[in-house]
Structures are given as C-alpha cells and as structure tokens.
Amino acid sequence: MKQELLDKYNVPVPRYTSYPPANYFQEGFCNKEYTKIIRESNHQKPAELSFYFHIPFCRRLCHYCGCNSYPVSTQDIIDRYVSALHKEVEMVTSMLDPQRKIAQIHYGGGTPTILPASDLKALNERLLHKFRTIENPEIALECHPGWLSEKDWNEISEAGFNRFSLGIQDFNRKVLDTVNRQYSLMNEEELVKMLHGFGARVNMDFLYGLPNQTEKSFTETIIRAAAIKPDRLVTFSYAHVPWAFPRQQVLEKAGLPLSDEKSKMYESARHILCKAGYEPIGLDHFVRKDDELYTALQNGKLHRNFQGYCTRRTTGQVYAFGVTGISQLCTAYTQNTKDIMEYIEKIEAGILPVAKGYTLTVEEQVTREVIEILMCNYRIDWQELSEHLSMPVDTIKQATAYNEAKLSEFANDGIIEYDANHIEITQEGTLFVRNIAASLDKLMLKTNKSFSKPV
The missing domain is CATH 3.20.20.70 (Aldolase class I)
Structure with a gap:
C-alpha cells in the first residue's frame, strides 16, 4: 500500500453497516x-x-x-x-x-x-x-x-x-x-x-x-x-x-x-x-x-x-x-434502550422499549441501496441497479452525492475505475471502500458526526 494513499484516505468515515x-x-x-x-x-x-x-x-x-x-x-x-x-x-x-x-x-x-x-x-x-x-x-x-x-x-x-x-x-x-x-x-x-x-x-x-x-x-x-x-x-x-x-x-x-x-x-x-x-x-x-x-x-x-x-x-x-x-426494516430503523433495567421493566409492563429510530426518505432508501451494493460487491452497474429499482439511472445518481470530479480523483489515485455506466473498485482501493461510499452520501456533505478511520 502506497504511503501517500494511506495519508490521504485514512480519515474518519462511516463503517456503513447501515445507511444512515x-x-x-x-x-x-x-x-x-x-x-x-x-x-x-x-x-x-x-x-x-x-x-x-x-x-x-x-x-x-x-x-x-x-x-x-x-x-x-x-x-x-x-x-x-x-x-x-x-x-x-x-x-x-x-x-x-x-x-x-x-x-x-x-x-x-x-x-x-x-x-x-x-x-x-x-x-x-x-x-x-x-x-x-x-x-x-x-x-x-x-x-x-x-x-x-x-x-x-x-x-x-x-x-x-x-x-x-x-x-x-x-x-x-x-x-x-x-x-x-x-x-x-x-x-x-x-x-x-x-x-x-x-x-x-x-x-x-x-x-x-x-x-x-x-x-x-x-x-x-x-x-x-x-x-x-x-x-x-x-x-x-x-x-x-x-x-x-x-x-x-x-x-x-x-x-x-x-x-x-x-x-x-x-x-x-x-x-x-x-x-x-x-x-x-x-x-x-x-x-x-x-x-x-x-x-x-x-x-x-x-x-x-x-x-x-x-x-x-x-x-x-x-x-x-x-x-x-x-431493527432494520424496509423504511425505518429502531433501536431499543441501552439500559438493562429500563428494558426489563418496560417489557414487563407490556411496552416495546424503543429509544431511538430513523425513518428513511425515498431518496435515502435509494442511497442505502447504492452504498450497500458498493460496500458489499466493490462495484456498481448503474443500469442493473436501474432495473432492480425500476428507476432511471439519472434519478438514482441524483439521489446520491454522485460527483464526477470526486470520482475522477479516485480514478487518478488508482483506487477505482469508472465510466458513465460503472464504478469498479480496484484491488488497491478495497481498503478505502468506505471513503468511496462516503463520496456518494449526501449526509456527508455537511455533518458533525464522529467516525472511525478505515485503517
């Protein structure tokens, strides 16, 4: 691994075990x-x-x-x-x-x-x-x-x-x-x-x-x-x-x-x-x-x-x-309380112990699909995804933070290959798949959240 790539891309980004x-x-x-x-x-x-x-x-x-x-x-x-x-x-x-x-x-x-x-x-x-x-x-x-x-x-x-x-x-x-x-x-x-x-x-x-x-x-x-x-x-x-x-x-x-x-x-x-x-x-x-x-x-x-x-x-x-x-459901996430006694007492009282949650917009559901496919399979075929979602490619890209200049920068660094129809992560780029996914995430354009580094 080139040291200059580590220096550049080893910055805090989400792990994307979920989106958001x-x-x-x-x-x-x-x-x-x-x-x-x-x-x-x-x-x-x-x-x-x-x-x-x-x-x-x-x-x-x-x-x-x-x-x-x-x-x-x-x-x-x-x-x-x-x-x-x-x-x-x-x-x-x-x-x-x-x-x-x-x-x-x-x-x-x-x-x-x-x-x-x-x-x-x-x-x-x-x-x-x-x-x-x-x-x-x-x-x-x-x-x-x-x-x-x-x-x-x-x-x-x-x-x-x-x-x-x-x-x-x-x-x-x-x-x-x-x-x-x-x-x-x-x-x-x-x-x-x-x-x-x-x-x-x-x-x-x-x-x-x-x-x-x-x-x-x-x-x-x-x-x-x-x-x-x-x-x-x-x-x-x-x-x-x-x-x-x-x-x-x-x-x-x-x-x-x-x-x-x-x-x-x-x-x-x-x-x-x-x-x-x-x-x-x-x-x-x-x-x-x-x-x-x-x-x-x-x-x-x-x-x-x-x-x-x-x-x-x-x-x-x-x-x-x-x-x-x-819980990871189609349109929402919910998370139970982290306090053990509160959990037990609520359940014993017949109350579901939900403490947090997030309802995804349609745009976020599309972004979730894009990021999940990239994180798991190291590639995106936009036309294939279009058929899967029954949605035009341009609409899918507009739901994300798709940015030609950013993709070009990744390509110049040798961590992806891309054209209008595909994004493919190279072997050298697999360590930085989180960075590439983050570039497609509109929530990352303005965030105050804390994340871990890829390496």
Whole structure:
C-alpha cells in the first residue's frame, strides 16, 4: 500500500453497516410508532424474516470492545432479562404475518454464550414454532471460547445452531493480556474440528490494530488460523472511538500501532489467506470458494446487515430483541434502550422499549441501496441497479452525492475505475471502500458526526 494513499484516505468515515449510520438515529421513537412500522413491514421487501438477540452480559469486559456490553449481573437479573426476551418475541411476532419465513437468526453481544444452552435452545424454539424457515436458514451464535468446556460445546450444539463465530481476536497471549481478553479454554484446532464434526460451519474472528501487535506477530496468528481451516475467517480493523466507549482509553496508554503498521498487518493477512485458498469478501471477510458468500459476490448479490455479510437468500428485514437491539426494516430503523433495567421493566409492563429510530426518505432508501451494493460487491452497474429499482439511472445518481470530479480523483489515485455506466473498485482501493461510499452520501456533505478511520 502506497504511503501517500494511506495519508490521504485514512480519515474518519462511516463503517456503513447501515445507511444512515446509527449515530444519525434520533431520540423520540415510541411504542406506538414502532408498532405501526412493524405492521407495515409485512407488506414490504424483503418478505423474509431475520431475528437478532442481543445478550449484553460479559464475565470480563475487553478494553477494545465497541459493543454494548455490561459486566455480568446477578442471576436474578439475567433470569428476568431472558424472560423479557421471550415476552418481547411474543409482542413483536404477534404483529408479523405468520406466512413469512425465517431466513436468519443471530445472537450477538456481549457474550451470548454466557447463557446456558437450554436458554438459547428455548429462544430458538420459540421462533421456529411460530414460523417456517427458508431452506437451510442461517442460525448463528457469536461465541467467547474463553469460558466454554467440551461439555458446554456439546450442549450448545444441540440448541439448533448451524454456524458458530469464534471470537479469537489473536493467538498471542501478550496481546490478549493487554486488552483483558480471556484465552480459549479449549485448544482452537481441536475446537474447530469438533464443531465441524457437529455438522456446523465455523467463523474465526480476529482483530488487528491492538497494542503489542506487529506485522510479524499478526502474521504468525493468521498462518495458524489458516492451518485450522475455519469456513470463514474475519480480520476486523480495530476501531478506536474512545469518545463513544471510554474504556478504550486504556489502550492509548499501552500504545496503539500506527496506521502504516496496521496496513501491513492487513496486507500480510490478505496475502496469507489468499495463498491458503480463501477469497476476500467485502471489508474484512475471507471465505472458501464453496461458500455461498463467494458465489453471491460473483453474482453481485452480496448483502450486509448489522450482523455481518449474508446473501440475498439469507436476508430478511431484521427484528431485534434485547437492549440496544437495532431493527432494520424496509423504511425505518429502531433501536431499543441501552439500559438493562429500563428494558426489563418496560417489557414487563407490556411496552416495546424503543429509544431511538430513523425513518428513511425515498431518496435515502435509494442511497442505502447504492452504498450497500458498493460496500458489499466493490462495484456498481448503474443500469442493473436501474432495473432492480425500476428507476432511471439519472434519478438514482441524483439521489446520491454522485460527483464526477470526486470520482475522477479516485480514478487518478488508482483506487477505482469508472465510466458513465460503472464504478469498479480496484484491488488497491478495497481498503478505502468506505471513503468511496462516503463520496456518494449526501449526509456527508455537511455533518458533525464522529467516525472511525478505515485503517
């Protein structure tokens, strides 16, 4: 990676896991408004259902964490929280068309595996008894392997999951100690082999840009990871946003790698994984050629929601349960309260605990489609998009901040190729896909929001 490109484009821009980003959500959404949005979603696309459960509790908080996580509470609070999840499911699903099908169920956190397997199984069954599923839906669980024994994994395997995301972050114990991350209880090689034996697919998640990481140390981690052969391997760039998550300030004292060192970590990981037979997907994923994400990328059908990359097949409107859960519906986003006791008490009182939301204009819905396609597939075919949206190309471009001069600048820097009908991101430009997407975002023309850097 050329240093001049890093210097120029390593500036704060949105991650675009949603459009608009979550820091545009507005206070004031209420139970009545969310109820109306849910009912309307039955008549909007996609018709399939995606469900997300947020489990906020952690036995130990990692210093780098940018998730909505809280230290483990008393057993009474956890039991009331799980009961509230069941009640929230009943409240929301009672408004959904029972003929719709489940495409995806995902658990995130926090640490979802802090709950016993019996609780996870009961939540899955509550949904699966209400709705049919598409063929081979994705039922995924984010796991912290630091606290799970072989017995625990055997019990979880019977709870109905077919994909496990293992939060490894790094194999280097010096790095893990610095960021307050517990090591895996089981040997990772044996763990992945066991999960594959259950017939499940396995993701391994890693984080680069942490204190004590170097290009050499992270290369050693990725070489070992590739040898373990998970189905998908994810290399997240650590997002340092201490103004949003003050606990990250601890890492400044330990010392963070400079952007050029982070870039070398990414480039090294990419080289190793491609050589090992993995294909790069989107910002941070690497998959095998027999993975449906790779097929979707080849067909320009890759998609992303708050839970990560998925295919159009496993995509649905997302209905989220639990504190800070974000529902992603056709015309609006809503987010639950982040306060655990407020969440529990509102649910127990029969009130949906919505705290924030955002209703998209038609223009913003078009921009969302443009940015999502670019972020996921690294290219835009304007005519193809025109046919998909049943809208003239000029109207689509006018909905965005499309700017010939800006595109020409990107092209001169070698990070895109473009003409009137296409935008194609080059291999060197993939690291800066967020910058290119931001150039199409009218909200970025005048914003006071804070974002992380791409590298």
